[in-house]
Amino acid sequence: MSTVEAGTIIEPYIVENQSKSIFQVNRRVFVDEQILARETKKIFETCWIYIGHESELLKPGDFLTRNVGGKELIFVKDKDSQVRAFFNTCPHRGAMVCREKHGNDKMFLCMYHAWSFDLTGKLVSRPEGERYHSDNSEGIHDLVPVGKLDNYRGFYFVNFDDNAVDLKTYLGGACEYIDLTADQSEVGMEVVGGTQEYGFDANWKLLVENSIDGYHGVPTHTTYFDYIIAAGGQLGDTGTKVNKPRDLGNGHAAIEYGSPWGRPIAKPIAAWGEQGEKDCAALREKLTARFGKERADRIAYNNFNLLIFPNLVINNVMAITIRTFYPQTPARQEVKAWALAPKDESAIMRERRLYSFLEFLGPGGFATPDDCEALKMCQKGYDNMTHVEWNDISKGMSENKQGNTDEKQMRVFWREWDKRISGGS
Numbered sequence: 001m002s003t004v005e006a007g008t009i010i011e012p013y014i015v016e017n018q019s020k021s022i023f024q025v026n027r028r029v030f031v032d033e034q035i036l037a038r039e040t041k042k043i044f045e046t047c048w049i050y051i052g053h054e055s056e057l058l059k060p061g062d063f064l065t066r067n068v069g070g071k072e073l074i075f076v077k078d079k080d081s082q083v084r085a086f087f088n089t090c091p092h093r094g095a096m097v098c099r100e101k102h103g104n105d106k107m108f109l110c111m112y113h114a115w116s117f118d119l120t121g122k123l124v125s126r127p128e129g130e131r132y133h134s135d136n137s138e139g140i141h142d143l144v145p146v147g148k149l150d151n152y153r154g155f156y157f158v159n160f161d162d163n164a165v166d167l168k169t170y171l172g173g174a175c176e177y178i179d180l181t182a183d184q185s186e187v188g189m190e191v192v193g194g195t196q197e198y199g200f201d202a203n204w205k206l207l208v209e210n211s212i213d214g215y216h217g218v219p220t221h222t223t224y225f226d227y228i229i230a231a232g233g234q235l236g237d238t239g240t241k242v243n244k245p246r247d248l249g250n251g252h253a254a255i256e257y258g259s260p261w262g263r264p265i266a267k268p269i270a271a272w273g274e275q276g277e278k279d280c281a282a283l284r285e286k287l288t289a290r291f292g293k294e295r296a297d298r299i300a301y302n303n304f305n306l307l308i309f310p311n312l313v314i315n316n317v318m319a320i321t322i323r324t325f326y327p328q329t330p331a332r333q334e335v336k337a338w339a340l341a342p343k344d345e346s347a348i349m350r351e352r353r354l355y356s357f358l359e360f361l362g363p364g365g366f367a368t369p370d371d372c373e374a375l376k377m378c379q380k381g382y383d384n385m386t387h388v389e390w391n392d393i394s395k396g397m398s399e400n401k402q403g404n405t406d407e408k409q410m411r412v413f414w415r416e417w418d419k420r421i422s423g424g425s
């Protein structure tokens with residue numbers, strides 16, 4: 001993509017014209033099989049992609065299997081507590097070695113010809129092993145580890161590209177928001193309540209936009225806002241100094257803002273009663289002792305929607321959701337989402353959190369069905385693409401003063417997407 005003068009289109013996917021405040025995305029990017037193939041190769045095969053949270057592998061032997069960027073992977077803690085990731089395919093003739101979604105075991109046994117592997121991926125045994133002349137000293141009959149696996153503050157990522165930069169460099173400015181998440185507890189954060197999985201008919205990048213889109217909040221989720229006001233929340237309660245979209249580098253972006261809803265860490269609403277006020281005050285006091293008032297208030301009051309390019313969203317709102325989503329086809333995606341919470345949270349706060357999580361963020365909550373419907377309507381609208389070709393992402397482009405209902409954060413994503421997709425073959 002280039003910044004060009006009016007009327008000049010030099011790249012097919014995105015047009016940006018600073019002087020005229022034009023930023024357009026060609027609707028072909030949401031429907032084209034060839035673009036999906038390029039995304040697989042140039043984005044999902046080269047970016048750091050989220051695989052899971054440290055709390056999902058507590059004990060040696062804990063494992064889970066997950067499709068990450070179109071690859072079937074095993075994510076496991078070995079007997080020495082080292083976390084590893086393997087391609088979930090047998091080195092013999094390819095069967096998926098681990099068929100359970102999660103569990104705890106000492107080894108993996110392939111169901112096809114019963115080769116077995118320890119938790120470091122080493123071949124342990126195979127029936128009629130004496131018929132093999134190789135002693136596997138070169139490891140060709142071991143499970144194949146993913147090229148790169150690393151974590152930042154307990155968030156684990158894989159990268160299939162041996163030449164990729166290290167994770168911390170890749171995350172860049174997004175570390176600030178991961179820190180604001182991880183710092184919510186002295187003893188660590190944990191994924192609670194399993195995985196929410198759902199799919200719907202819209203391109204995956206529409207959910208990227210939606211996950212960091214402050215503009216749609218009130219119009220799309222009117223019912224929720226009416227309900228929150230009725231429960232004693234107040235619209236326009238900003239409580240934040242940031243209140244503008246952030247470009248965090250490398251395609252990562254965030255919006256940070258106040259809100260009318262309660263936050264179990266640690267902003268009460270009237271519906272939680274006097275006890276809620278007290279609980280939150282005690283939590284804020286603890287945070288203040290650890291970080292000083294300014295950072296403590298930021299953690300307690302400020303919401304954020306964080307996008308880590310290309311497809312990890314951490315939304316720290318009335319609860320925390322971790323969400324990833326992958327394309328099945330250009331017009332369909334599958335979503336996985338988890339709730340994250342402080343390990344040392346009190347039972348009542350945990351109850352408030354999980355209630356809020358399901359109420360707004362869950363697949364049957366106030367928000368998700370509305371959002372899915374809106375994105376499905378966009379996808380259907382692209383049936384008219386040959387006649388109406390461009391999406392507009394220019395809101396707030398000409399203003400010096402930017403707000404969270406502007407679209408800068410989406411432009412951050414699209415520039416990175418275009419840089420990766422448009423370059424080379």
Ligand code: FES
Pocket residue numbers: 090091092093094095110111112113114115
């Ligand atoms: S495919 Fe796994 S043992 Fe044969």
Ligand SMILES: [Fe+2]
Pocket residue numbers: 210216217220221367371
């Ligand atoms: Fe929404």
